[in-house]
Amino acid sequence: MARARRNKSYKLTGIYDRRSREMPFxxxxxxxxxxxxxxxxxxxxxxxxxxxxxDPLGRLHSHHQIDEAQYRGGRAFQNDWERAERGPQAVDTTREYVDGTSTREPLTESQRQAVLRLNRVERELGTDGAALVHDVLVLGLTMDQIGERRAVRTQRWNDYFARRFRECLDRLALIYGFATEAGTKRAVRRK
Structure with a gap:
């Protein structure tokens, strides 16, 4: 019996194509x-x-609602928050067991610097701005959820929170050095 001939060539050009073909609904x-x-x-x-x-920050950036400096400023804030956070930690089994009391680990220099930057951010943004940035970037809340938490549920308040959040992202970009004061003034004048 004759063998069927293959018409496919064996090119190796697409061997590193790792794109997903199927996505969840x-x-x-x-x-x-x-x-x-x-x-x-x-x-x-x-x-x-x-x-x-x-990821609300990633969604805003992918839909071109915030620019690169605002995005990087928000990511820097998230990075500082994660570094400074000292929540529940796993038990370190390599440490010597003494009497069952666990002592806190000393603060590292990177944690100390992150806390200092976060304190400066809170001073620059004010109480309301810092709370808004925390709600969106740390807790991952949407503007509707923020309005519900503050007992204001109209579209006008959602628009206000979104506008205020973008102002806070502009300030974060300035604080972390991803933008300059002249660049943000020009962007405000253009609108």
Missing amino acids: NADVAEVEVDNPLALDPGEKIMAIRSVRS
Whole structure:
């Protein structure tokens, strides 16, 4: 019996194509450009897909509602918050057991610097702005949920919270050094 001939060529061009073909029905994703981990040349970029379902800052950035400086300022705030947070910690089994009382770990220098930056952010944003930024960037709340927590449920309040959040992101970009005062004044004048 004769063997069937194959018409397919064995090109290896698509061997590193890792894009997902199927997404869950409730997926909320955005394309981002990231460094290629398999690149031979430094700085080579590839397109990747990231989930923005529980990431309000990523969703705003992917829909072009905030710019790169605001996005990076928000990420820097989140990074400082995670570094400074000292919540429940796992038991370290490598440490010597003494009497069952656990002593707190001493603060590291990076934690101390993060706390100092967060204190400056709170002074710059004020109490209301700091609470709004915390609700969105740390707790992941939407503007509707923020309005419900503050007992105001109209669209006008949601628009106010969104506008105020963008102002706070502008301030974060200035504090963390991702924008300059002249750049934000120009952006305000353009609108």
